[in-house]
Amino acid sequence: xxxxxxxxxxxxxxxxxxxxxxxxxxxxxxxxxxxxxxxxxxxxxxxxxxxxxxxxxxxxxxxxxxxxxxxxxxxxxxxxxxxxxxxxxxxxxxxxxxxxxxxxxxxxxxxxxxxxxxxxxxxxxxxxxxxxxxxxxxxxxxxxxxxxxxxxxxxxxxxxxxxxxxxxxxxxxxxxxxxxxxxxxxxxxxxxxxxxxxxxxxxxxxxxxxxxxxxxxxxxxxxxxxxxxxxxxxxxxxxxxxxxxxxxxxxxxxxxxxxxxxxxxxxxxxxxxxxxxxxxxxxxxxx
Numbered sequence: 001x002x003x004x005x006x007x008x009x010x011x012x013x014x015x016x017x018x019x020x021x022x023x024x025x026x027x028x029x030x031x032x033x034x035x036x037x038x039x040x041x042x043x044x045x046x047x048x049x050x051x052x053x054x055x056x057x058x059x060x061x062x063x064x065x066x067x068x069x070x071x072x073x074x075x076x077x078x079x080x081x082x083x084x085x086x087x088x089x090x091x092x093x094x095x096x097x098x099x100x101x102x103x104x105x106x107x108x109x110x111x112x113x114x115x116x117x118x119x120x121x122x123x124x125x126x127x128x129x130x131x132x133x134x135x136x137x138x139x140x141x142x143x144x145x146x147x148x149x150x151x152x153x154x155x156x157x158x159x160x161x162x163x164x165x166x167x168x169x170x171x172x173x174x175x176x177x178x179x180x181x182x183x184x185x186x187x188x189x190x191x192x193x194x195x196x197x198x199x200x201x202x203x204x205x206x207x208x209x210x211x212x213x214x215x216x217x218x219x220x221x222x223x224x225x226x227x228x229x230x231x232x233x234x235x236x237x238x239x240x241x242x243x244x245x246x247x248x249x250x251x252x253x254x255x256x257x258x259x260x261x262x263x264x265x266x267x268x269x270x271x272x273x274x275x276x277x278x279x280x281x282x283x284x285x286x287x
Contacts, residue, residue: 003033
C-alpha cells in the first residue's frame with residue numbers, strides 16, 4: 001500500500017512537470033515494489049530531467065523484466081512503452097572521446113565532471129548527458145589541464161588532453177647562515193680609530209659653524225677696520241677656525257686609517273667601504 005501511495009504521488013508530480021519530486025517518489029516506490037509500471041516511470045522522470053544516460057539504463061532494465069501469461073496488463077504495457085521510448089532517449093545521448101598523449105605519465109588522472117574516467121573509456125566515445133561538462137587532468141611534472149565544453153543532444157565531440165611540462169623551478173637565493181657567513185673581526189685599535197675619526201669630524205663641524213657665526217659678526221663690525229670691542233670675537237673666530245681645521249684633519253686621518261685597518265682585518269678583504277662626511281663617518285660592506 002505504501003508503494004502504491006508513493007507511485008500515485010509521483011504520478012501527480014509528473015503531471016505537474018515537477019520531475020525532481022516525481023523521480024524521488026517513484027524511486028522510493030521502486031525500493032518497496034519493483035515492477036515495470038514503476039520502473040518505466042523512473043526512466044521517464046530521468047529523461048525529463050536531462051539525465052538521459054541513466055534514463056536509457058532504466059528503460060533497458062524495464063525491458064529485462066521477465067513476463068509471463070499471468071503478468072498484469074499494466075506491466076505488459078509498461079514494457080511495450082519502454083521499448084519505444086528507449087530509442088528516443090538513445091538518440092539524445094551525447095558522446096565525448098577523451099584522448100591522452102602517447103607520452104602521458106602512467107600516474108595521469110583524467111576526470112570528467114570531477115569523476116575519474118576508467119582507462120577502458122580513454123580514447124573511445126563515452127556516453128554523456130547533453131549540456132556542459134568539465135574535463136581535467138593531473139600528472140606529475142605536468143601543468144594541470146582544465147577545459148569546459150558543451151554538447152547538444154546527440155552530439156559527438158573529441159578532445160585531446162594536453163599535458164604541458166612544468167617550467168623548471170627557479171633556484172632560491174642562498175640563505176646566509178651563521179655557518180656560511182664570514183665574520184668581520186675588527187681589532188680594538190680599528191674601532192678606536194673609527195670612533196676618534198667620527199668624534200673629531202663632529203668637533204670640526206661644530207667649531208666650524210661657530211667660526212662662521214663669529215665671521216658674520218666681524219664682517220659687519222670690521223668695515224673698514226675692527227673696533228677694540230670686537231677683539232674677543234676676532235680671537236674666538238681664529239680659535240674656532242683653527243680647531244675646526246685641526247679636527248677635520250685629525251678626523252679624516254683617523255677615519256681613513258680605521259677604514260684601512262677594517263679592510264685588512266676583514267676575512268674577505270674585498271667588500272668593505274668607508275665614507276666620511278662633516279659630522280660623522282660610516283663603514284659598510286658584505287663579508
